[in-house]
Amino acid sequence: xxxxxxxxxxxxxxxxxxxxxxxxxxxxxxxxxxxxxxxxxxxxxxxxxxxxxxxxxxxxxxxxxxxxxxxxxxxxxxxxxxxxxxxxxxxxxxxxxxxxxxxxxxxxxxxxxxxxxxxxxxxxxxxxxxxxxxxxxxxxxxxxxxxxxxxxxxxxxxxxxxxxxxxxxxxxxxxxxxxxxxxxxxxxxxxxxxxxxxxxxxxxxxxxxxxxxxxxxxxxxxxxxxxxxxxxxxxxxxxxxxxxxxxxxxxxxxxxxxxxxxxxxxxxxxxxxxxxxxxxxxxxxxxxxxxxxxxxxxxxxxxxxxxxxxxxxxxxxxxxxxxxxxxxxxxxxxxxxxxxxxxxxxxxxxxxxxxxxxxxxxxxxxxxxxxxxxxxxxxxxxxxxxxxxxxxxxxxxxxxxxxxxxxxxxxxxxxxxxxxxxxxxxxxxxxxxxxxxxxxxxxxxxxxxxxxxxxxxxxxxxxxxxxxxxxxxxxxxxxxxxxxxxxxxxxxxxxxx
Numbered sequence: 001x002x003x004x005x006x007x008x009x010x011x012x013x014x015x016x017x018x019x020x021x022x023x024x025x026x027x028x029x030x031x032x033x034x035x036x037x038x039x040x041x042x043x044x045x046x047x048x049x050x051x052x053x054x055x056x057x058x059x060x061x062x063x064x065x066x067x068x069x070x071x072x073x074x075x076x077x078x079x080x081x082x083x084x085x086x087x088x089x090x091x092x093x094x095x096x097x098x099x100x101x102x103x104x105x106x107x108x109x110x111x112x113x114x115x116x117x118x119x120x121x122x123x124x125x126x127x128x129x130x131x132x133x134x135x136x137x138x139x140x141x142x143x144x145x146x147x148x149x150x151x152x153x154x155x156x157x158x159x160x161x162x163x164x165x166x167x168x169x170x171x172x173x174x175x176x177x178x179x180x181x182x183x184x185x186x187x188x189x190x191x192x193x194x195x196x197x198x199x200x201x202x203x204x205x206x207x208x209x210x211x212x213x214x215x216x217x218x219x220x221x222x223x224x225x226x227x228x229x230x231x232x233x234x235x236x237x238x239x240x241x242x243x244x245x246x247x248x249x250x251x252x253x254x255x256x257x258x259x260x261x262x263x264x265x266x267x268x269x270x271x272x273x274x275x276x277x278x279x280x281x282x283x284x285x286x287x288x289x290x291x292x293x294x295x296x297x298x299x300x301x302x303x304x305x306x307x308x309x310x311x312x313x314x315x316x317x318x319x320x321x322x323x324x325x326x327x328x329x330x331x332x333x334x335x336x337x338x339x340x341x342x343x344x345x346x347x348x349x350x351x352x353x354x355x356x357x358x359x360x361x362x363x364x365x366x367x368x369x370x371x372x373x374x375x376x377x378x379x380x381x382x383x384x385x386x387x388x389x390x391x392x393x394x395x396x397x398x399x400x401x402x403x404x405x406x407x408x409x410x411x412x413x414x415x416x417x418x419x420x421x422x423x424x425x426x427x428x429x430x431x432x433x434x435x436x437x438x439x440x441x442x443x444x445x446x447x448x449x450x451x452x453x454x455x456x457x458x459x460x461x462x463x464x465x466x467x468x469x470x471x472x473x474x475x476x477x478x479x480x481x482x483x484x485x486x487x488x489x490x491x492x493x494x495x496x497x
Contacts, residue, residue, distance in 0.1 A: 009211045010217055016219075027063055027226065028063075031230070035099075037234050037237060038237060038241075039145055040099055040145070040346075041100045042147070043226070044148040045151065046149065048152060048158050052212045053151055054174075059223070068099050069102060072104070074104075085404040090135070091349070116188045116189045117188075129199045131396075140204045140205055144347075148201075151212035153212050269415065269474075270475070271473050272475075273479045292489055293327075299360075300359035301492075302356075304363045304401060304407070304408045305362070309415075313414065314481070332362070333366060336366065348390075352368065373462075378454055402466040402467060407492065410467060411484055424445075
């Protein structure tokens with residue numbers, strides 16, 4: 001692969017100096033146009049040690065406006081980062097739309113090093129690369145422009161480069177014993193790098209191999225490509241925006257007749273619990289949950305609870321019963337409504353990654369990432385292609401949570417249309433509850449059938465072995481609360497052993 005690449009390329013000092021003034025202006029102009037665009041740019045700089053990755057990142061910040069550039073270099077994860085899924089730190093660092101993110105030693109670094117040193121099997125490497133490819137494709141599908149560069153040096157050129165840096169009074173600190181250990185394993189690094197590049201280079205997110213031996217060549221090549229790529233991507237996004245899709249409410253990709261049997265229609269909403277039995281059972285379950293919570297805290301088990309359901313289905317009251325058994329220092333309730341401006345400037349999953357709990361903590365989501373396949377789908381806030389691909393994106397997100405060791409429990413609280421109307425009317429008559437009833441609630445009620453179809457498909461396509469849905473019959477609030485408490489305790493007990 002590297003033998004076939006365009007290596008040995010050089011640019012003279014005169015040619016570089018002649019191109020610099022115009023290119024700097026064009027890059028700034030492209031960056032200003034990008035600021036008004038609806039996508040971010042991610043630049044991944046990978047390659048052999050000493051090939052000029054950090055110098056190129058510095059030049060990008062020098063020639064463009066650094067206020068709209070985020071530069072990230074990742075080392076071994078800290079204890080804080082280890083307490084969350086592997087990709088958590090990459091998700092939270094994503095640039096917002098209109099900005100540029102430059103990444104050095106990012107998500108490719110650990111798989112490359114671990115495989116080169118023989119600490120990672122080929123099968124595990126491929127699973128890691130599949131996750132990387134899914135991550136990049138998810139961002140690209142959302143519109144991100146991703147440019148990936150492998151800065152290459154042959155073994156002799158790398159040795160010469162490392163020695164030169166080591167002897168420099170200003171730059172010797174850049175070279176460590178690790179760099180020389182990596183050089184000694186050069187052939188293994190290159191073999192692994194070739195496998196990584198083949199496995200993760202796609203038509204949407206391709207790799208570009210750049211000769212790193214000539215600083216002027218690598219700089220001119222990458223900066224010219226960046227200018228052209230931003231311009232092309234803006235033009236393609238403008239053309240895509242002209243196409244119909246977003247803003248048109250979509251009932252369903254496949255209709256469900258009123259008399260069809262669905263996962264929701266099979267629920268028995270007549271189930272109820274008498275007040276005395278409820279009080280006794282709730283006290284018992286609260287004590288059981290408290291004991292399990294203390295064990296989870298001791299064993300550093302993080303727990304994520306997701307609550308979805310019809311408006312007025314009782315999510316708030318149910319959450320209150322759970323938190324009454326927990327220490328307030330160890331849980332956070334995250335209520336989600338429409339995204340704010342900063343959240344809209346990122347991929348829709350970004351705001352949820354921000355709140356992934358660390359070891360031993362509870363995170364309770366009142367509404368969640370399922371808004372993409374519910375309200376955004378029904379109200380036409382997402383195009384059909386966006387909410388259709390969201391099922392796979394959500395399953396991948398939840399898979400990462402569970403693979404990390406997080407206990408994820410998802411609840412859908414179900415009531416019928418008549419019960420919802422009664423609760424709406426009661427809310428409007430109670431002063432301290434009337435604020436909960438909004439025009440949006442009534443508008444959602446008008447779209448009940450469309451939501452029913454969306455919920456049914458959501459459950460069918462995202463109830464997986466690692467993250468199944470718990471469907472809760474909630475016409476009777478007492479029954480619903482007990483079922484949620486019981487299934488949560490069962491899930492904790494099963495996990496803790």
